Amino acid sequence: MTLKMNVEEILGDSKPTNFPTKSAIYLWGYNQCGQTGRNCNNGHLRIPKRLHPKLFGCPGGLWLDIACGREHTAAVSSDGSLFTWGANDFGQLGDGTEESGKYPNRVKLLETEFVKSVSCGAQCTAVIAQPIENDGATSTSRLWVWGQNQGSNYPRLYYGAFSQKTNILQVSCGAVHVVALSEDGLLQAWGYNEYGQLGRGFTCEGLQGARILNAYAKFLDEAPELVKISQVSCGEYHTAAISENGEVYTWGLGNIGQLGHCSLQYGDKELVPRRVASLDGIAVKKVACGGVHTCAITEKGALYAWGGAHAGQLGLGPQNGFFSCVPCESKGLFQDIPVLVIPAGVQLIACGHSHTLISTKDGRIHGWGYNSYGQAANEKSIYAWYPSPVDWCVGEVRKLAAGGGHSAVLTDFGSLKELCELKLADSVTFSNASQIEDVASRTGSDALARICERLREDFLDGGDCCCEDENDGADSHQH
Secondary structure, three states: OOOOOOHHHHHHHHOOOOOOOEEEEEEEEEOOOOOOOOOOOOOEEEEEEEOOHHHHOOOOOOEEEEEEOOOEEEEEEOOOOEEEEEOOOOOOOOOOOOOOEEEEEEOHHHOOEEEEEEEEOOOEEEEEEEEOOOOOOOOOOEEEEEEOOOOEEEEEEOOOOOOOOOOEEEEEEOOOEEEEEEOOOOEEEEEEEOOOOOOOOOOEEEEEEEEEOOOEEOOOOOOOEOOOEEEEEEOOOEEEEEEOOOOEEEEEEOOOOOOOOOOOOEOOEEEEEEEOHHHOOOOEEEEEEOOOEEEEEEOOOOEEEEEOOOOOOOOOOOOOOOOOOOOOOOOOOOOOOOEEEEOOOEEEEEEOOOEEEEEEOOOOEEEEEEOOOOOOOOOOOOEEEEEEEOOOOOOEEEEEEEOOOEEEEEEEEOOHHHHHHHHHHHHOOOOOHHHHHHHHHHOOOHHHHHHHHHHHHHHHOOOOOOOOOOOOOOOOOOO
16 A cells, blocks of 8 residues: 655645644534434434544544545545545445445545545535645646536546646635636636536536636726636635735625625626725635525624525524525525624634634634524524534534535644543543533633533533443444
């Protein structure tokens, strides 16, 4: 078997100075296809649970990235291996079959690559990877795609409109389209374009090949120009990107305000990337698209949101309130433009189909939106209208992921105290929760103390998550 490269060789000078000694993956929410990686008969799991490293055959348990699709999940380990599990009806797991997988399995065709990052669309998957053996004739960050509309149930190398030496900085997958960003700040898009989500200035039927975007409407009274892009995100049928100057551009379907424009140029669509004028003068560092909503984090940690709010995914309260976003009714002023949701302290964000997750500077995780499977919040409610805490994870939050109905968090542990917190969190039961909470409170382990408190509350409330050991079969599972 080919030996994997060392993570320091890949990351080089860009590797974090506080590279963790251990990390953990937490998953929860809709589980009908096994996308939470947990051996539970319940179709939904409201309490986040750490996936045991034995499920992956890597007891060290260090992780680089995680992503959620509509009903599948993918994670990148620190040795550059990719693991996938969940639904596979379009070959999105990359194993050449269309059989779903309850447990994580390594994608074998990528064993000659060091995978750096992963993105999941509704029913497709894409990764950026570096070949372990490289003669210098190809890029060190190249794209692999598979699943629905990607031409294969196995990972296939895809250059599209870029040259073979182009380094890919980021890739994002929507429902039926994919967008890739080069290190030069150029975007190429492919897939379906019925709503203009490929940003080509027109709509068309059928599957479209890759093409580089070359026109961005910065001002409506001026001709579109080329803009250098620093980050991109695909929603279900719309796309958003950030320029190197922190400006937000959106295009595609905008029928519920997800593009952030007061009016649209082509009915319910924008066919060319258009700057979100209401964010003028606000430097944005991160944008994330959900099914029909969009969120942005500013350089100062403020969170803005716009678009559909029928399930509470904007975090602004019920749709019959001041910020009404009921389709087919008279449009409220704030449906189509970004609204300030949280004024400061937001660090990471992930948008699912109809829910939103954030992490804040104090290490807390909050969620809101559609919550029928518990994917957005601890509360046992169909909708979480406002930001609500998710208090079942320990460690420093490094990555959030949100899918169709499930959620994931990747956390890191770099100190002895944090490693002890992880060990204790795994061993918390209703009978010892008070004892562990006392220790956690004395040592300033706030996240661990909250887990103990939540466990007691869930037990007294008749919690439905602990139906069986979610890690049953970890020892016998074959990779």
